[in-house]
Amino acid sequence: MPHESVFPFHNVQADILLPDSFPLSSPRESEAASPLSWLWRIFGYDPTKEKTTHVVVPKARSEGDGGMNLATALQYGPATGMAATQKFTASFSELVFKPAFADWKTIVQTGNTDGWSRCARMLCNPGDTIIAEEWTYPSALASAAPIHINVLPIALDGIGIRPDALREALANWDESKGRRPHIMYTVPIGQNPSGATMDIQRKKEIYDICVEYDVIIVEDDPYYFLQMDEYAPKAARTESAQASQDNESFLASLAPSFLAIDTQGRVIRLDTFSKTVAPGVRLGWCTCAPLFAERLERIGETSTQSPCGLGQSLVMRLMQEWTIDGYVRWLRGIRVQYGARRDFFIDTVSEVFSLERRVCTQGVWAGSDVYTAYARPRSSMFMSEKSTRKALFEFVPPSSGMFVWMKLNLAEHPLRLRGAEPGEDELSLEMQFWTQLAEGGVLAAPGWFFSAYVNEDGSGPDFDREGHLRISFSNASTEEMRKGIKIFEKTLREFFAV
Amino acid sequence: MPHESVFPFHNVQADILLPDSFPLSSPRESEAASPLSWLWRIFGYDPTKEKTTHVVVPKARSEGDGGMNLATALQYGPATGMAATQKFTASFSELVFKPAFADWKTIVQTGNTDGWSRCARMLCNPGDTIIAEEWTYPSALASAAPIHINVLPIALDGIGIRPDALREALANWDESKGRRPHIMYTVPIGQNPSGATMDIQRKKEIYDICVEYDVIIVEDDPYYFLQMDEYAPKAARTESAQASQDNESFLASLAPSFLAIDTQGRVIRLDTFSKTVAPGVRLGWCTCAPLFAERLERIGETSTQSPCGLGQSLVMRLMQEWTIDGYVRWLRGIRVQYGARRDFFIDTVSEVFSLERRVCTQGVWAGSDVYTAYARPRSSMFMSEKSTRKALFEFVPPSSGMFVWMKLNLAEHPLRLRGAEPGEDELSLEMQFWTQLAEGGVLAAPGWFFSAYVNEDGSGPDFDREGHLRISFSNASTEEMRKGIKIFEKTLREFFAV
Incomplete structure (x- = not known):
């Protein structure tokens, strides 16, 4: 056991944030002084402006410490x-x-x-x-x-x-x-x-x-x-x-x-x-x-x-x-x-896609409000075009945590619609989409990653028929989120040939 | 992945010791200004007197950091x-x-x-x-x-x-x-x-x-x-x-x-x-x-x-x-x-016990200088008394590390001298000594603790015949070391009935 005299830290110190550094509610935009003020507080983060207090942990022992x-x-x-x-x-x-x-x-x-x-x-x-x-x-x-x-x-x-x-x-x-x-x-x-x-x-x-x-x-x-x-x-x-x-x-x-x-x-x-x-x-x-x-x-x-x-x-x-x-x-x-980050993320998804809400009665989302996302018509000229009215993915807004779990509607993939089977050596449809999205610059986590069906008998989901992505809303800036969701949309359109 | 804005440390800082805080040699006592000055530097440690410089790790990223x-x-x-x-x-x-x-x-x-x-x-x-x-x-x-x-x-x-x-x-x-x-x-x-x-x-x-x-x-x-x-x-x-x-x-x-x-x-x-x-x-x-x-x-x-x-x-x-x-x-x-700590420890052992050095040619210490420790006569009146000339323990001064590994001379224990066998349920002689020492206020590590003979066949040392202690010189103050070595001597005398 070394002697403390050869510990080279005489003390450690820190400037720590105050416990009330963050507000207790996300004001509605309309109520805020500037429409973007609450977003700024959340996303316009500037570490040089943090309010702090100073603490020290000395090397020396003292009574009652x-x-x-x-x-x-x-x-x-x-x-x-x-x-x-x-x-x-x-x-x-x-x-x-x-x-x-x-x-x-x-x-x-x-x-x-x-x-x-x-x-x-x-x-x-x-x-x-x-x-x-x-x-x-x-x-x-x-x-x-x-x-x-x-x-x-x-x-x-x-x-x-x-x-x-x-x-x-x-x-x-x-x-x-x-x-x-x-x-x-x-x-x-x-x-x-x-x-x-x-x-x-x-x-x-x-x-x-x-x-x-x-x-x-x-x-x-x-x-x-x-x-x-x-x-x-x-x-x-x-x-x-x-x-x-x-x-x-x-x-x-x-x-x-x-x-x-x-x-x-x-x-x-x-x-x-x-x-x-x-x-x-x-x-x-x-x-x-x-x-x-x-x-x-x-x-x-x-x-x-x-x-x-x-x-x-x-x-x-x-x-x-x-x-x-x-x-x-x-x-x-x-x-x-x-x-607020979750809300901003889903709000942006609802701007980029057309969302429909329904109560789900069975499966992994039984009892939850499920949102189905459709591609928006490319322009008003084609607003009535039937073919774009494809359900691309579904999700349940999370009630806790940092992620949105999205289910890709692989049944609508051209390959599935034609009734074709993918080659055995090919990437699953889930991974094909994941790869295209990653190449577009958006890193999500593919569904297979989270499957507990890891046993040797090979039971579990068929990732050509069931595709998921876990997308995090916890870390990106508003700009990155907007950009990411637009890339997501573009990749989905290509993937589903919408 | 959380966003860094919610990390409550704005920075961490430290006052760190200078790399040349400790001298490159232990001056001989006679050369030092005061006979105890080098000991003071090593043992008279006062954390309030450390020479330091200040470093900061900020939360914010900067180019080239x-x-x-x-x-x-x-x-x-x-x-x-x-x-x-x-x-x-x-x-x-x-x-x-x-x-x-x-x-x-x-x-x-x-x-x-x-x-x-x-x-x-x-x-x-x-x-x-x-x-x-x-x-x-x-x-x-x-x-x-x-x-x-x-x-x-x-x-x-x-x-x-x-x-x-x-x-x-x-x-x-x-x-x-x-x-x-x-x-x-x-x-x-x-x-x-x-x-x-x-x-x-x-x-x-x-x-x-x-x-x-x-x-x-x-x-x-x-x-x-x-x-x-x-x-x-x-x-x-x-x-x-x-x-x-x-x-x-x-x-x-x-x-x-x-x-x-x-x-x-x-x-x-x-x-x-x-x-x-x-x-x-x-x-x-x-x-x-x-x-x-x-x-x-x-x-x-x-x-x-x-x-x-x-x-x-x-x-x-x-x-x-x-x-x-x-x-x-x-x-x-x-x-x-x-x-310097090792030297002080062994110097003190040599003051409390009578040490004899020999070169060991076989066993775990083959090739090393082994020191055998004898009890010193209790007073000059009995200086020639033969019975106190018992080898109590042996050790090799370590050439690295923080410990002295001491071998107790259990052959000299009264039980062994009488040819008696300890009861099956009793503590081994090694642990009997360890316990007495611990009760006296000195905590060493008993030898069995380090034995690699942990296999189920029960092979390995007989701790009634082979006893060790590992004593650390890395952490105690000079006073504690002196006191500990005296307690060690007292416990040895009682144990070996010297």
Whole structure:
């Protein structure tokens, strides 16, 4: 163990943003002083104009600093995290997620991908099968594959995993495929990629089945605080109720965690600062039963050990300065940012395409408002031209998260219309479209990427008949979004020969 | 991917120490202005008196900043590390370790425990056996055990792994135990726990055997820059040649890495900033063939992803400010610190005990100067009393690292002298002594902790007959060291009934 005198940091410091840096609602354009002022606040970002306060973490210890010094933070530390991190994560999970069992613990990890990877290694033996949503976060599967974990995909609807499909899959499990799955990996909020939000009623139904079949639930919830108002077309949009909430009613308005109904300690919840502070801090935590926490601590000790002390001390110094109350205020501000981005994105889609809304009654979007996008006539001269009235893609405006999950209407592709089959060596239609779009300058994530049908039997979607894209609205500027959506339209027209 | 506008750090800053903060030699006490001045410089540490310069990493990008901004560092980044980290690690490995094959790469990890854990997962299947030193770093075995990796311990001598023992173990491998080991885990410098330093001649012998039997060498080398002058008793100590070295001759004086003779790309070298900057930065890198680097990148993507961006950017900003030349100067300074600590520790041992030096010709210390410690007579009245002339423990002053590995002379324990056998349920003599010492207030690491004989067949040392302690001299103050060594003496007297 090195001596702290040879740690070359005398201190670290930061200018940190104030917790109320972002407004609590997106003003209607008409109400704003300038029609573009709120857009500017969200998209016209200028880092030189941030309002900040200064914080310092000194090397030297001082009484009552709770270990918030570099002599501690830069030394080897417990795999449970620095004292400040342990205290913060426990307080936050208590306040926000309210576990229904008494002796839960929190334990740090370096982000939820790492958190899930640790859980998979802790809970599974080679040859085991985990339960996952039929469309899921690809890295979760990539973490499991090298340790020979198979996947049992369960059908989704507009709220998330379907209880009937889950029960059927467990009840009819074929023991020749190994022991019945005992782990479920789920992204219940801002479901990746579908953007669905699982409410408490659905969680109860899923939880009860997991009790019946003794399934451990790993709840990967990075988008928890990006729960948004339902999307409304621009003309029908009213003032959000968000602005008049206080911290308490904000937290109460969020769909509860599985933890809130977990009376048995079978939920391992993964939280991360990646979407609420920054991905680069590589810091998150698990909330779980002590049995799991102890094993996760051992995994931590033999891999990363305590997460980076510079990262932990700066993030915890930020939280100390803000207080938990300030952090909740910050979370309210950033969800407005992402809500406004989602609205701007879909508003622009509705300008470029002709959108029709309907309530979907079956399939992955059952119970949701589905928007079907048609190409707009090229000019008023051809306004009545029937052939352009083709449904090109469909989507459900996400109620949480950072992505829109779009379903391409491949049935309308010329090849499909002719009844032709693509050659075996050719790219799937989904990937043909993805490639054309990427060559046009727009990078989306192709649907196959998210398919949980990764088992060797080759079951799963036919990407010549079922094509998806996951498009992110979280990062681009307004100009880039507009440009991207126009390229998307042009590529769709070429692809569908509209 | 979140938008950088919602990253709450406007910048991070640090006051960093100057690269020449520590002197290049430990002046003899007689030469110093005050007899204690050099000790004060090393042990009388006062963090408020550090000489520093100020560095800033802003959020905003600017031209030519090489990605050294928080907009980049706090975003998701490549599992190969930030651009600055990639550049630094490649330049440093090139300058210092000089790999003998052309297309090597560097890839980050979060410290060498993580680095080895990744290598084990990359290279081994369940049931495989790895080669390790008979005494080794316990976490390395703890990382391997859960993936069902067995260990083949190889005997050590005063330089490290014995070539004859390695060849014999590989040539006579019993295939009924699974495939012949194809991975060697080694800590060649500051061997943990023995403190041995493997020179280039020995490395060549080991490498050639690894070529013959197709063994991949994982070289875990955290103590590489803590290579010290040979210990000399205080009276015989002369001015170190270290002070007159320049950076180049310093680097040339260090025992070369396995990489320097690796013409085949079969060495994966693990480097860490833990011992040279601080453990809490959780940053290190592998230098290896591109085949391995690619797989390690995939493992990184599905676990920690890029190491903490606050850590990476602050460490790399430090290196930018210092330059590699400054960092090498820093390394020269800190090895003097640890050398002086080792000297102070052994000097104090020689005051409390009566030490005798002999050259050892066989066993784990073959070829080294071994010091045997006897209890000093309690007072001059009993100076000639024969019964106190008991050899209590032996050690070799380490030539690198942070530890002294002490062998307890259990043959002199009253139980052994009586020829009695301890009860089966009792603690081993080693652990009895360890417990007494810990209860006295001195925490050492017991020998069994480092034994590579962890296989189910129960082979390996009998800790009633062979007892060790690893004592660290890297962290305690002079007062604590003196006090600890006195407690050690008192506990030894009680234990050996002297």
